[in-house]
Amino acid sequence: MDPSDPRHKAIPLPYCNAFCLDPPNPQNSRSSFGYPAATFQVVNRDDGHLYCLRRFDNIKSVNPKIASTVLEQWASIEHPGIATLHQCFVSQRAVFFVHQYIPGTRSFLQVANPPTLSEPVIWSAICQMVTVIRRVHGARLALRTLDLRHTLIQMDALRLRIFVNCLGIVDALEYESRKSLQELQAEDMRNFGRWILSIVTGTNITISTDPQTLQNCERYCMQNYSRELRHFILTLSRSQNPPSILDVSRALSGRLMDELDSTQLSLMRTEKALSGEYESGRALRLLLKLGFVNERPENGANRRWSQSGDCYVLTLFRDYVFHQADGAGNPVMDLGHVVTALNKLDAADEEKIVLSSRDGKSLMVVSYADVARCLDSTYHELCSGSTPPQALQRRQQQGQPY
Structure with a gap:
């Protein structure tokens, strides 16, 4: 939002960098819960993480004690299919709910042209939702927000992921409700059936949906999906x-x-991709060490750091990896050679290589293990005589030069 936007005043501390998640120019400022509300993506100054903050105004039935009770009930509920409630509090004559922000997700109703889902994808979504309901009901709670408006989705070429959002809000807003836990959980199961029919047809079906719309949706399900799925939906919803x-x-x-x-299978693919990033991190660590130790100007008088000292091998190895040239003197840009050399250096391979000075008058036969030992010892010696980062920070705060 623009820094001069008055909505920044609606964001309590310690939250900042607000971005409004509400649709532009909404026809009705009331939320799906029946109260005026605003939703923001915010950053917590204490931990630097993103959160989804909802502000409900003119809520007289919720006091700090109720907010604390609801937070205590829901804060411990963690599940991969749930946007966790992190905070619930009363401030600025409003009630605030702070939920986990899940990047890359959208409400099912925000999808411009909802795709027709295949039956295996629908059963996958059903199984994901079953685990969510099982977790919540096992904690002696009820969802109470099971419809497309409060269902977040992530879609890619491989699968559809489901997340339940806004948990705990109804518990606070309707804290004085006299319904028993058994009644609320039974209503969850009926809403589960309506939710399945909703994702099948792309129509948000709730308890207030008119019978004609409900009949048309059931007919569509009967014509396009299996009898097993239709029977499962009707068993729950009716x-x-x-x-x-x-x-x-x-x-x-x-x-x-x-x-x-x-x-x-999805986890295996993720671990494989992560292992590739991890290997890239190992190569970066080697590059940083080489950059620290090669040709440091303040150590030019020190024989160990001079061109005839023990660290000479690191300078030659740097040229061997990055500064190769062909017979005509043209640079050789071989990324495969760079990656292979760094990987062998990281593994301290015993393979021998020939290092040459830039004038070609000096040759040195060493193994990657020899270069690795030289790099480690030189880097550790450099670290032992370095200035700690805390001291540099103090000097900077005092206006002193490094």
Whole structure:
């Protein structure tokens, strides 16, 4: 937002760098919970992390004690399919809810042209939601926000990921509700059936949806999907006494195993990609060490750091890796040679290489292990005589030169 935007005053400390997540020029300033609200992406100054902050104004039924109670109930609920509630508090005559911010996600209703989902993708989404409900119900709580407005999705070429958002808000806003936990959890299961029908048809179906729309959506499901899926939806959404989440888990045990296999494959792909980044980090560490020790001007008089000292091998190795030329004197830009040499240096390979001075009058036969030992000893010697970063920071604060 623009620094002069008056909405910055609506953001309490320690949050800053607000970015409004509400759609521009909304027709109705009331949120899906029935109260005036505003949603922001913010940064917490204490930890530097991104969060999603919601401000509800004119809420007289929520006091600091209720906010603290709701936070205590939900803060410990962690699950890969839940946007965790981090804070709930009353300030500036408003109620604030701070949830985990999940980059790259959108509400299902924010997708401009919702794709027609294949049945395996729908069953994957069902299995993900079953694990979320099982976690919440196992903690003796109820979701109470299970519809497309509060469902975040991440879609890519491989799979659809589901996240439940806004948990704990209804608990605070309707704290005085007299419904029992059993009633709330049963309503969760009915809403689960409506939620499945919603993602199948792309229409947000709630308890207030008119019968004609509901009938059209059920007809669409019957025409395009299997009888098993349609029966599963109707069993949940139309039953006065829907099955518990444990019963649903047992009925979906086979599909849950398929989802576990899919998750393990996704994890393997992620670990493979991460290992590549880790290897890049090892090469960067070697490059930083070489940059620190090569040709330091303040050590020119020191024989160990001079062109005839022990560190001469590091200068020659630097030229061997980066400054090669062909017979005509043209530079050789071989990235494969650079990566191979750095990997062998990192592994302290015993392979022998020939290092040459720039004038070609001096030759040296060493192994990568010899170069690695020289680099480590020289770098450690340099570190032992260096100025700690804390001392540099103090000098900078005092206006003294380095």
